[in-house]
Amino acid sequence: MKYHLPPFLIASLLSFSSWAQLSVQNLTVENLSNPIGIDRAQPRFSWQLNSDKQNVKQTAYEISVRSGKKLVWSTGKISSENSLRIPYGGANLESDSKYTWQVKVWDNQTKTPALATSNFQTAMMRHDEWKAQWINSGIEADSVNGIVPHLRKTFEVKKPIASATVFVTSRGLYEASLNGKRVGDTFLTPGWTSYNKHLQYQTYDVTKQLSTGKNAVGVTLGSGWYRTKLAWENHKNLYGKETALLFQLHIKYADGSEDWIVSDNSWKSTTSHILFSEIYDGERQDLRKEIKGWDLANFDDSKWQNVKIASFATDYLNASVNEPIKKHETFKPVKVLTSPKGETILDFGQNVVGWVKFKISGKAGQMIKLYHVEMLDKHGVPYFENLRSAKAQAHYVLSGEPNQTIEPHFTFFGFRYVKVEGLEGKINPEDFTAVTLYSDMKPLGSFECSNPMVNQLQKNIQWGQRGNFLDVPTDCPQRDERLGWTGDAEVFSRTAAYNFNVNQFFAKWLKDVTADQEPDGAIPFVIPNVLGKVTGAAGWSDAGIIIPYNMYVVYGDKQILQDQYASMKAYLNHVRGLAKNDLWNMGFQFADWLSYRVDDSKSAIGQKSAVTDVYLVAQCFYAYNIELMIKAAKVLQKNEEVADYEALLQRVKKAFQQEFMTASGRLISETQTAYILALQFDMLPESLRQNAVNRLVENIKSYEYHLTTGFLGTPFLNPVLTRYGQNDVAYKLLLQDTYPSWLYPIKSHGATTIWERWDSMKPDSTFQDPGMTSFNHYAYGAVGDWMYRTIAGIDTKEADGAGYKLSVIKPELGGGLTFAKGSYLTPYGKIASNWKIEGDWLTLEIEVPANTESTVYFPTSDISSIKNNGVALTDLKQEGKWISKTFGSGKYAFTMKIR
Structure with missing residues (x-):
């Protein structure tokens, strides 16, 4: 006899199956997701458990790491709750190699272990693997107050590629491209460090940017923090007078052979259309001098000059450990204002850091100037005085080309308002966009x-x-x-x-x-x-x-x-x-x-x-x-x-x-x-x-x-x-x-x-x-x-529960607030506290991540009124004015009387 279940019941059972299933998520290596460019000899592996059940704890794990199909390390099944930063323990990792790692997790409530897979790619594991040489432009005008140079090199790719990786850094700031396409989506790289003692390089997978035949790499170098004036005493060239590039492209071919394209004396350089770029004062561009196609393979660089070899060390470099600066939110002007002086001012509605990108059609030689400020005075005039000596300006000389999109490269501004000069006719606010720049930190x-x-x-x-x-x-x-x-x-x-x-x-x-x-x-x-x-x-x-x-x-x-x-x-x-x-x-x-x-x-x-x-x-x-x-x-x-x-x-x-x-x-x-x-x-x-x-x-x-x-x-x-x-x-x-x-x-x-x-x-x-x-x-x-x-009341215990392994939820009511809610993505997953007052009653909804526990402190003196989903709680503790109980993972909805 066959039984046919009604559709709604089938859906319910499927939903229950999904609800009951354990999963593993947010796999990281060295606290980064699918990182490219790891140079730690024993990188650490982390993951999170996800389950809608309550009181879920990891009971065991097994990590395996593979290079291609080859198993290079396995922990075997380890009985442990630990899900954070398990150090690699296998054979030495190879440089510039892609690894796949899998974690299998057992918990206290599910018979079948959960599986998840992720990847990471190593950087250079040894300093002596740098084949590249430091180079600088060799252009006399290349100084802190001078031009921003282009550097380029062409090279041949004669056979099918398996992978291609760029390792690059600079003394100063760089933007790199391959065959006319930007390498990566980061800005103001390599960032700011104590350049002569600590310098990071970045790693990029550029396999898809190369093609068989002739290719070209192009790099533009800006002064950045390296030699720009820093602080109020006008100190320049604090780390050095000449910017420099270190570039290494490692190509692995499908037949197993390999090749390196490196910075050396075969590179060429010339001046770019960026006439000046500096952290405090801003940037000047003459778009009439822009060199079209300068970073493409068929470009004629015969009139460019040879670069110079620089004698900087490479033995103190390390791969980037932090998230780079990227573009994030954008803002359109909320108002176009006219000051009492007749100035045209764009109000972006939010004080941001970054720059303004805009689209324009204008006459050749026409000068557009942008002045960045945080505030207007009480009369509506831009307030520049708090910038002190910083000019915070962007100047552009137009080429006459229609519908040009323009933005800076090696500077940034703090602003809400931008005074615009040089436009002809009425300004169109939709042509202007404020672009935010900041380190690519994950919101938590x-x-x-x-x-x-x-x-x-x-x-x-x-x-x-x-x-x-x-x-x-x-x-x-x-x-x-x-x-x-x-x-x-x-x-x-x-x-x-x-x-x-x-x-x-x-x-x-x-x-x-x-x-x-x-x-x-x-x-x-x-x-x-x-x-x-x-x-x-x-x-x-x-x-x-x-x-x-x-x-x-x-x-x-x-x-x-x-x-x-x-x-x-x-x-x-x-x-x-x-x-x-x-x-x-x-x-x-x-x-x-x-x-x-x-x-x-x-x-x-x-x-x-x-x-x-x-x-x-x-x-x-x-x-x-x-x-x-x-x-x-x-x-x-x-x-x-x-x-x-x-x-x-x-x-x-x-x-x-x-x-x-x-x-x-x-x-x-x-x-x-x-x-x-x-x-x-x-x-x-x-x-x-x-x-x-x-x-x-x-x-x-x-x-x-x-x-x-x-x-x-x-x-x-x-x-x-x-x-x-x-x-x-x-x-x-x-x-x-x-x-x-x-x-x-x-x-x-x-x-x-x-x-x-x-x-x-x-x-x-x-x-x-x-x-x-x-x-x-x-x-x-x-x-x-x-x-x-x-x-919100969300905290972690320090001595034995750092990182929210053991957390506390202890909301303090007051201030006439009728509700508050907070959440936090801990290393174990989401913890949340959401309370609401209605009359004499308080609702407190919480979420505790799997593989953790949280001690909840109830803000009431009426112990008998505390219920979880309508069911009275037992084993409550009285701690001064608080009543507490420790809960395992899951979602809970408490109600209690507070008056």
């Missing part, structure tokens, strides 16, 4: 709540990061600075890691921290260092300790601690050498940079300036550094150093109490920052901490619930208040919308990024000191960390 976190202005703040924080994470974490993207300030990066690093995947971004930048670290262990204020020799400053140089540890906590990647530990230890020893009797009370300090001053905006709340003693700040950060070194040493099992650091920490805290605190717990600086740092780092005896909390709250009330903190106090302000039971005060500060506050720039001036100063534009719409008034400066956006970890 999201946050939204019922307050639209807080949502705008979240957007501003993310746009500040996009605009300033161009290969290095810059302070600002528009003026004659754009440097990798360590203090800005340090205070923002946890927030940055929530917004985007910055594991590899910081891993690369930290290599330059080590490269530029002074012999005595001091870490410069900017990395790469262009400011000269320094002595460490608290909160800035400490980035060398704080950021590696923060990256370990967020991503669970011990390698970054292992790689940086020697540098971390050297910096702490440097500070120990500066300290006398365990007191860091000498040397230059930035202290609580840009904290509130009475005369800043003549605000009604300005009863007193909020200036914190510089050495009080330094002593607190000294203790913070030691605490993180204790944690790092424990992770790396350096037990003897743990004991040394623990004893040092106690002495440093005692020295603080003797120097900066009265017997009753009053600090010598009666500022928000002083009490915040003392409480954050447990500098006070436990018996006096509540008094300090009371003084902090009274201070905030005296400023009518406005913050007065600077760069170092602000990140810890709300976390300290929440920790000590003052979450209502923290919410009042977050939601304050008059100066000084986070929401003031949004409400009063429509800000779309975070500002450098609380009053970069004052309440009367005049500007702060133009010498230091950036409108895209992410440091104060560090409050995003509190928003994610406290409002």
Whole structure:
């Protein structure tokens, strides 16, 4: 007898089968997806489990790696929950070789293992494999203020190709092409490093760009950070006077033979139509001089001159470990404005970093000029003064060719508004597009709540990061600075890691921290260092300790601690050498940079300036550094150093109490920052901490619930208040919308990024000191960390659960918010928290990634009201005002009474 199931039941069963199935996803090698250009001898493999079941845990895995059909390594079946960064353990990997790897995963609920496959390609595994020579143009006018050269070479491909790979870098910036087509989709490569100590090369698969017969490679070289003027002292040629190229094309033929096309003295060079290109001042092009087809095989280069061989080393090169700069979002003008001076201004509606691409038909010789600014003054006139000496312009002389599409090559701008000169007739805004440029970081976190202005703040924080994470974490993207300030990066690093995947971004930048670290262990204020020799400053140089540890906590990647530990230890020893009797009370300090001053905006709340003693700040950060070194040493099992650091920490805290605190717990600086740092780092005896909390709250009330903190106090302000039971005060500060506050720039001036100063534009719409008034400066956006970890309530346990292996969901309600939701793509998968208040009831929906656990803290005192999908919970724990329970992976919908 045959049974015929109704269609709806068949669909349900199929749906259930899909629901019950385990899958493996997001395979990575060295934290990158399908990477090309891995030069680590033992690359690490990671993956995520995906299942709609609850309480799913990996029980075993098996990794196999193949080169073609040949098995080069297999782990066999390993009983383990570990799914992150399993190191390769097979035979030595071959250079420029493609490998396929497969992972098979068993879990605790599915009989059949899940399979997934991915790929990676190696770079050059040894320095001596460079056959190429460094070359430069040899053109006399090729200088920081001169032309941008083209370099080219032709070569023959005589038989069918199996694969072709380019390895390329430059001293300066490069754009490469093969047979007239761009190599890769990256920009401003090879990025910015401490060029003479640390330089990365990029790897590209160009198999499809070659053809049998004659081929041509073309490269254009720009000055970039290599020799352009950097910082405000007009230093040029900091790394060298001549740009140079290192290029190697490795061709593998179908018959097993191979060939190399390399940079050598057979290349030719000439001047391009780019007459000038510089980071701060911009770019000038004369399109009448553009050489059509210069990078094609049949081009006649007989009148080009020979390149020169340069004598730079290759033994310090390594393959790129971070994501390169790419083009991302684009914006069309939202308005065309006319200033009181008659200027034509495009408003793109968002403060961005990148450049403007536009289409135009014009007369030969016609000059088009674009001027980039962040703000208009209160009269509608472009505000250039905060650019300081940076010209931030793009000039184009038209060739007369119709419908030309034009954009820069080797510069970038920070702007919302663009003044356009030289057009004839009425401007068509649709011809202009703002193109954003930033490191190709994967978005990870999201946050939204019922307050639209807080949502705008979240957007501003993310746009500040996009605009300033161009290969290095810059302070600002528009003026004659754009440097990798360590203090800005340090205070923002946890927030940055929530917004985007910055594991590899910081891993690369930290290599330059080590490269530029002074012999005595001091870490410069900017990395790469262009400011000269320094002595460490608290909160800035400490980035060398704080950021590696923060990256370990967020991503669970011990390698970054292992790689940086020697540098971390050297910096702490440097500070120990500066300290006398365990007191860091000498040397230059930035202290609580840009904290509130009475005369800043003549605000009604300005009863007193909020200036914190510089050495009080330094002593607190000294203790913070030691605490993180204790944690790092424990992770790396350096037990003897743990004991040394623990004893040092106690002495440093005692020295603080003797120097900066009265017997009753009053600090010598009666500022928000002083009490915040003392409480954050447990500098006070436990018996006096509540008094300090009371003084902090009274201070905030005296400023009518406005913050007065600077760069170092602000990140810890709300976390300290929440920790000590003052979450209502923290919410009042977050939601304050008059100066000084986070929401003031949004409400009063429509800000779309975070500002450098609380009053970069004052309440009367005049500007702060133009010498230091950036409108895209992410440091104060560090409050995003509190928003994610406290409002949404998503966090990771450190000691035994780094990287969200063991997470916490603990939302703190307040501020009149009726809902908040946050999500984060952890190394294990998505974690989410979504809460909503309706009357006396709270709904809390959560998602916990497979192969992890999360302890959920319910914000209610009514334990009997807590239910999951309508079913009462058991085994709940009472922890102070919280009720908690640990859950395995899956989705849960809790309801509870809150009033």
